[in-house]
Amino acid sequence: MLVDIIVVGAGAAGVVAAGRAAELGASVLLLEKMEKPLRKLRISGKGRGNITNTKPPEEFLQKIYPDASFLRPAFSLFFSAQLVQLLGKIGVRTVEERGGRVFPASQRAWDVAEALTRWARRAGVELLCHAQVASIAQRSDGLFSVTFRHKGATRTAQGKKLLLATGGLAYPATGSTGDGYGWAKKLGHRIAPLRPALTPIEVAGFAKHGFRDLTLRNVKLTATADGRPIGEALGELMFTGFGVSGPIALRLSRSVVDALQAQRKVALMLDWKPALSRQQLQNRLERELQRSEIHSVGALLRKLMPAPFIPFFAEQAALQIRAKVCENDRQRVVDTLKCCTLHAFGYRPFSEAIITAGGVLTDEVDGATMQSKLAKGLYFAGELLDVDADTGGYNLQIAFSTGWLAGSSMAADSPQTTSWE
Ligand SMILES: Cc1cc2nc3c(=O)[nH]c(=O)nc-3n(C[C@H](O)[C@H](O)[C@H](O)COP(=O)(O)OP(=O)(O)OC[C@H]3O[C@@H](n4cnc5c(N)ncnc54)[C@H](O)[C@@H]3O)c2cc1C
Structure with a gap:
């Protein structure tokens, strides 16, 4: 049972690596513990699969942490255009949406998963599902010995090369349970601390409001740690039962998680009307009060935000919803609209995070080949x-x-x- 290459993990990285290596003539065994490959890709982008982005390389690299330059050789070989081309060749048309985001035209990530699996199999990849790798060792002759459970039996395969593509810890129900970190360590690699990223943020006092995924559009969120800004994002925010989620909360979560882990005090400053200055807001309030039959604070707030947010907003601004609007109240409304402080006290665990921050240190991997600098024949991806x-x-x-x-x-x-x- 000797093959050129054993790939552990049939996620996006493993399937593409296996397919490419087989296309180039190598014999490849791809081991996947789940019942089918690409489980995570199938649910990505809420099932629509935001598979890449057409931003130019320099802009693309700015979205990546902690050391994007490690990826330059990989991107110069195979970037968004090459991905779209490959998918086109195997029957998946793609469409570009706002912000350069690319999706399959069918809006089904499933189609991308099926097409890539077919492509890899046709190229000659031997894909075994329900094959859970239990141990990995490099023998003295350099070959890798991989032991796995398959159909109730324990089997061992030998490979001249080994690719670990087991993913991170996020959404473990898709099969990504972090198995690769232990093997990487055993083979001499160091692992940067693992943290959930692109994960919802828990906010003090939210539980009692019972928000059910209420969305605010075009708002600005600024995160601070010990009073110093650590990030800012503009767009859509979701209020949930425990705190905030949605695109801008997720985007800020990486720095929020790091700050909370460092025991820093984290606040999220919400600007409900970033397009308006204080003066413009003041003028708008005056106009509303003159024009209509507004007598109570609650009626004024109904002109400014969707009704379910009003009790929360009134509490933040220390306003009585039924009280008559007075001069002082107007000022409080403007102040709270421009800066509503939410105290972040935690974040959601890996089971709800979209991605894992940390992992196999890139200093110990050759970015030009993805080969380990410490163990010859060992490769990493994803x-x-x-x-x-x-x-x-x-x-x-x-x-x-x-x-x-x-x-x-x-x-x-x-x-x-x-x-x-
Ligand atoms: C809900 C959600 C939505 C997302 N949406 C997007 C999106 O729209 N756009 C985007 O760019 N990114 C998105 N992501 C992130 C993206 O899906 C991942 O970054 C990407 O799938 C990682 O690919 P990978 O191949 O490295 O790992 P994975 O896809 O995690 O694959 C690893 C594979 O290894 C297998 N494996 C693990 N251990 C073993 C073992 N012991 N033996 C055998 N097999 C094993 C696992 O079962 C799994 O199939 C999303 C993530 C989540 C959770």
């Missing part, structure tokens, strides 16, 4: 690495690009094709 990005299609492109580069480099010196029986 979320397992210490790179993560904002929402917008960047994370999947990282998985596809690092997978493609790993597959290409592993196959480059694997001329012999042995087949898996």
Whole structure:
């Protein structure tokens, strides 16, 4: 049972790596513990699959942490245009939406998953599902010995090269339970601390309001730690039963999680009307009060925000909803609209996070090949690495690009094709 390449994990990175290496003539065994490959890709982008982004490389790299430059060689080999081209070749048309985000034209991430799986299998990849890898060792002759459970039996395969593409810890129900970190460590690698990222933020006092995913559009959120700004985002925010979620909360969550882990005091300053200055808001309030039959604070607030937010807003501004509007109240309304302070005390766990921050340190991986600098023949790709990005299609492109580069480099010196029986 000897193959050129064993790939552990049939996520976006593993499938692309395996398919590419097989296209180039290597014999590839792809092991996936779940019942089907690409479970996470199938649910990505709320099932629509925001597979990449058309932003130019420099702008793209700005969305990636902590060291985007590690990805330059992978992106120069296989970037968004090459991904779209590959998908087109295998029957998946794509469409570009606002902000350069690319989706399959069918709006079904499932179609991308099925097409990539077909492509990899046709290229010759031997894909085994329900194959849970239990242990990995590098023998003294350099071969990798991989032991896995399959159909109730324990089996062992030997590979000249090994790719770990087991993903991170986010959404473990998709199969990503962080198994690769332990093997990477065993093979000599260091792991940057693992934290949930792109994860909702818990806010003090939200529980009693019982918000049920209420969305505010065009608002601005500024995060501070010990009073110093650590991030700012403009767009859509969701109030949930425990705190805030939605695009701008997720975007800020990376710095919020780090600040909370460092025991810093984190506040989120919400500007409900970022397009209006204080003076403009003041004028608008005056106009509302003159024009209409507004007598109570509650009636005034109804002109400014959707009704379900009013009790919360009134509490933040220390206003009585039924009271008559007085001069002092107007000032409080303006102040709270421009700066409503939410105290972040926690964040949601990996089970609700979109991505894992931290992972296999990129200093110890050759960015030109994805090969380990410490163990010859060992490769890494995807979320397992210490790179993560904002929402917008960047994370999947990282998985596809690092997978493609790993597959290409592993196959480059694997001329012999042995087949898996
Ligand atoms: C809800 C959600 C929505 C998302 N939406 C988007 C989006 O729209 N756009 C975007 O760019 N990114 C999105 N992401 C992030 C993106 O899906 C991931 O970054 C990407 O899928 C990572 O790919 P990967 O191949 O590195 O890892 P994974 O997709 O996690 O694949 C790892 C695979 O390894 C397998 N595995 C693990 N351990 C073993 C083992 N012991 N033996 C065998 N197999 C094993 C797992 O079962 C899994 O199939 C989303 C993530 C989530 C959770």
